[in-house]
Amino acid sequence: xxxxxxxxxxxxxxxxSIPFGLILTRLAGTADLRTIGSGNIxxxxxxxxxxxxxxAATLLLDMLxxxxxxxxxxxxxxxxxxxxxxxxxxxxxxxxxxxKFKGGKGVATYIGVLxxxxxxxxxxxxxxxxxxxxxxxxxxxxALVASALIPPLLLxxxxxxxxxxxxxxxxxLWIKHRANIKRLMKGTEGRIGAKG
Numbered sequence: 001x002x003x004x005x006x007x008x009x010x011x012x013x014x015x016x017s018i019p020f021g022l023i024l025t026r027l028a029g030t031a032d033l034r035t036i037g038s039g040n041i042x043x044x045x046x047x048x049x050x051x052x053x054x055x056a057a058t059l060l061l062d063m064l065x066x067x068x069x070x071x072x073x074x075x076x077x078x079x080x081x082x083x084x085x086x087x088x089x090x091x092x093x094x095x096x097x098x099x100k101f102k103g104g105k106g107v108a109t110y111i112g113v114l115x116x117x118x119x120x121x122x123x124x125x126x127x128x129x130x131x132x133x134x135x136x137x138x139x140x141x142x143a144l145v146a147s148a149l150i151p152p153l154l155l156x157x158x159x160x161x162x163x164x165x166x167x168x169x170x171x172x173l174w175i176k177h178r179a180n181i182k183r184l185m186k187g188t189e190g191r192i193g194a195k196g
Contacts, residue, residue: 005081008073012085015069016092016109019099020061021046024054034102038190042104044139059108065089066112074116083165086113090169094176105176107143110169114150118162125150137191140180147173 021041025033030049033041037048043059069089074082093109095101115122125146133142147170154163174181183189 002077004077005084008077008081008085009088011073012069012088013092015065016089017096017098017103018061018065018092019096019103020065021058021104022099024058024061025049025051028054030054040104041099043108044192062093062104062108063112063115066093066109067116070113070116079161082117083161086117087165087169089113090172094172105143106169106173107147110147110173113169114166117165118154118157118159121150121153121157121162121166124153133192138184138189139192140177140189141184144174144177144181 019041021043022033025031025046028051030036030051033045033049037045042062043055046058047055049055066086066089069085070082073085077085090106090109090113092103094103094106096103111122111125114125128146128149129142131142132145133139136142147166151163151167151170154160154166180189
């Protein structure tokens, strides 16, 4: 592995591990986000504080940190560095060292790195997410369906390396959503807009 690739991984992890949801809610004077709702640090849980603006900002920043990692690494290290930075940014969000490796579930950062690597697939992810979320009002189900469809989409678009990368990221996203999957199967998963 080249020095540039190592730097790309380090850059990706550092950017990915910034817990914007926690930072923004603390700056707004909200209680520790990890004690609210699901305890997650992502935008869906920020929405449970009742502040839609903070939730939107969290979603955007968690996306853009992934996009930034990919673009910066790709600029100085090429496509391989960009993909390594994408994986590292995603892992940084899921397992941030600053929070004892207890991070978010990765949906926004997944979209962000996908945006940086192949934007048509990112738009497709968002379209699928919106359709499933509108139909079911389950944020988690929307993310699970969209992430499951991205690797075959990339394969169909003849982006084999990206398909492999996102098969790994999708598997990790599903693992982080295992509690949501159990609740979906039991019919106890919280719907979008519901409190608690």
